[in-house]
Each structure stands twice: as structure tokens, then as C-alpha cells.
Amino acid sequence: PNLLGGVESGLALEIQAKDELSDAIDSNLILEASVINIKGNVGKNVILVAKEITIEGQIHPESYVYANKARITNHKGVCYAKEFECKYLERAKVYANSVKVEASAGSVVYAKEIALEKLKSDNKLYFSKQCWIDEVDGNGNRFIFYAFGGRENQEELKIAKQKLNALGLKSKKIIAQHQSLNHLVKNHQAIMEKLKNATEEIKRSLMQQESVKDAYSEFMFALKRLKILKAQMLELQKINNECYAKLISIENSFQHASVMTKNPFKQENIVIYHRNYPKVSNSTAML
Known part of the structure; x- marks a missing residue:
């Protein structure tokens, strides 16, 4: 059954898997509360809505998170948040203002500011203010200057x-x-x-x-x-x-943005300035 408490309800949910082999939330469920804390994995077709969401586990590629603040250990799904933190981002999608990730592979991120410790391969990072990468340890990544990066x-x-x-x-x-x-x-x-x-x-x-x-x-x-x-x-x-x-x-109005990295790119990656209006245009640099 769905639980729609409302994000302004003051309701806090604590959910924990019964053992390491079981999901904390199985599948086909909608949860809505002020705070949601989950210890364990989140299954398929789950929608989580709250002001603050913490998931100490993995979220399924076909599940969604909507929050002001979201902290996820292993994110494979779709997240809409103002602030997003994650240990492992794997073929996921994130739409936020601020994004902090330890490692990312094959993911798409839209944000004002992105901070990544280790960037693996095939990521698309859309940002409107700053993209900071400690280490680029892969190829096929796209760093895209984009006015519509932030949530607003x-x-x-x-x-x-x-x-x-x-x-x-x-x-x-x-x-x-x-x-x-x-x-x-x-x-x-x-x-x-x-x-x-x-x-x-x-x-x-x-x-x-x-x-x-x-x-x-x-x-x-x-x-x-x-x-x-x-x-x-x-x-x-x-x-x-x-x-x-x-x-x-x-x-x-999009005039000041930067991409920075501590170390040089080891393989081929691409930096793009993308503009939608009045017409689509890309300026590309191969790095």
C-alpha cells in the first residue's frame, strides 16, 4: 500500500531491510513524508517524496526520488533535488542545484554546481556555474556549459x-x-x-x-x-x-561558468557550450 503523509506533515519514516539479502522497499510503492531514512536497497517502480531523503543502499534504475536534500549510497535511478549527495552514481539521472558525488559512471547530471571526486566513463555533466573534478579516470565524458543546469x-x-x-x-x-x-x-x-x-x-x-x-x-x-x-x-x-x-x-544572462580538475584528462573527453535559444548550437573542444 502507498503511504502519502505529505512533505509538510512532520512525519519521519525509518525503514530497514530485515537482512542483507532483502530489499528495504520491494517494488511498486509511493512514499511521502517530511523525512525518509532507508537502510537497505530500494526496488523497482518506487517513488519517494520528502524534504529530506537518506538511502543507505542502492536504488533501482526505474525508481524516483523527489527531495530538497537527498543522500544516496548507490544511485541508479532518477532524482530531483536541491541538494544531492551520493557515493556511487551509476547510469543514473540527477536534476539538482548542488551535486556532490564520490564516483560516477554513465550518468547524466543537470545542476548549477557539480563536485566529483572520481569521474569514470560516459558521463554527461550539464552545469550553469561550476564543475569541479578531482580525477577524470575514463573517457567519453561530456562537460556541458548549460544555462538551464539549476532547478529553477x-x-x-x-x-x-x-x-x-x-x-x-x-x-x-x-x-x-x-x-x-x-x-x-x-x-x-x-x-x-x-x-x-x-x-x-x-x-x-x-x-x-x-x-x-x-x-x-x-x-x-x-x-x-x-x-x-x-x-x-x-x-x-x-x-x-x-x-x-x-x-x-x-x-x-549565462556568462560565468567554469570546469576545473586537479589532474589532466587521461583520455578523450569533450567540453561543450550548449545553447537552445534562439537556435540550438554547440561549441565543442576535444580534450
Whole structure:
């Protein structure tokens, strides 16, 4: 059963495996509390939510941690936190402000600041302020200067992408309606030209015909609707531009960041400056 106590409840959970061969939490469970302390491993499809989470053990690749502060011995899953500390990071994903790790292999980290004692191979480190590595003991690592490294900017980017996707869907619907109404206008253009050029007497006569009357009504409705759709498209474009302008502003404000290491890189690793807006671009240095 799930336990949803709430992060503001003051509830503290202490969970311990019954022996070394058993998981502290098996699988398919959601736990929510102010503090969660676990001694033992965490199984598959587990979601942990708290202000502070400590796991003295391993977390499954398909499990999630959401916390202000997270401390994990062996992290293989996905973690969203403000402060994250870990002994071993193994093919995991971390989204945080501050990340401190003893050793990492094959993992992806997004943060403002990253501090790693030993970096093994195939890691992707996205940071917006500083990346400090004591020792690079592997290859295929990517050190990526990225404005959306910290949690606040990660959230801004997530919200903006959701908004842009929604705007895109609305735009497609409006364009489809616009095309359909344009087709209707063109189909009735000949009749409308005939009415326009006719004398008043002939107009009255033509308007007695049901086909002409229907064509006139459809034509006028289409024109009014096209005017409304145009206004809607202009409003969507305005919101779209504001959204992009905010993202560009965040990236323009990203000016000071550094990657530092105590020792030289032993093998091939890559340093990248990545920019999403106004267009995706990478500047790469092979080290």
C-alpha cells in the first residue's frame, strides 16, 4: 500500500531491510513524508517524496526520488533535488542545484554546481556555474556549459516547453480551420462576384434562390470566422514570442561558468557550450 503523509506533515519514516539479502522497499510503492531514512536497497517502480531523503543502499534504475536534500549510497535511478549527495552514481539521472558525488559512471547530471571526486566513463555533466573534478579516470565524458543546469531554470524550461507545445497544437487547429474556411470562400467567390456586380433588382431575384441564399450566409459566416481566427493566431504568436524571449533572456544572462580538475584528462573527453535559444548550437573542444 502507498503511504502519502505529505512533505509538510512532520512525519519521519525509518525503514530497514530485515537482512542483507532483502530489499528495504520491494517494488511498486509511493512514499511521502517530511523525512525518509532507508537502510537497505530500494526496488523497482518506487517513488519517494520528502524534504529530506537518506538511502543507505542502492536504488533501482526505474525508481524516483523527489527531495530538497537527498543522500544516496548507490544511485541508479532518477532524482530531483536541491541538494544531492551520493557515493556511487551509476547510469543514473540527477536534476539538482548542488551535486556532490564520490564516483560516477554513465550518468547524466543537470545542476548549477557539480563536485566529483572520481569521474569514470560516459558521463554527461550539464552545469550553469561550476564543475569541479578531482580525477577524470575514463573517457567519453561530456562537460556541458548549460544555462538551464539549476532547478529553477530547469522548471522554467519545462513550463516553457509545455506552453510552446500547447501553443503549437492550438496553432495547428486554427490553421486547419483557416484552410477549410478559405476553401469555402473560394467556392462561393463566383456567386458573390455575381451578386456584387448585379443591380438591386437582380440581387433581390437571386437571393430568392435557396442555393444563392445559402452560399451568401456561408460566405459571410466564413469571413467573420476568418477574422476571429486571424486575431487568435496573432495572440498565440504574441504569447509564443514572449515565451521564447524569456528563454533567450535566461541564456543571455549565462556568462560565468567554469570546469576545473586537479589532474589532466587521461583520455578523450569533450567540453561543450550548449545553447537552445534562439537556435540550438554547440561549441565543442576535444580534450
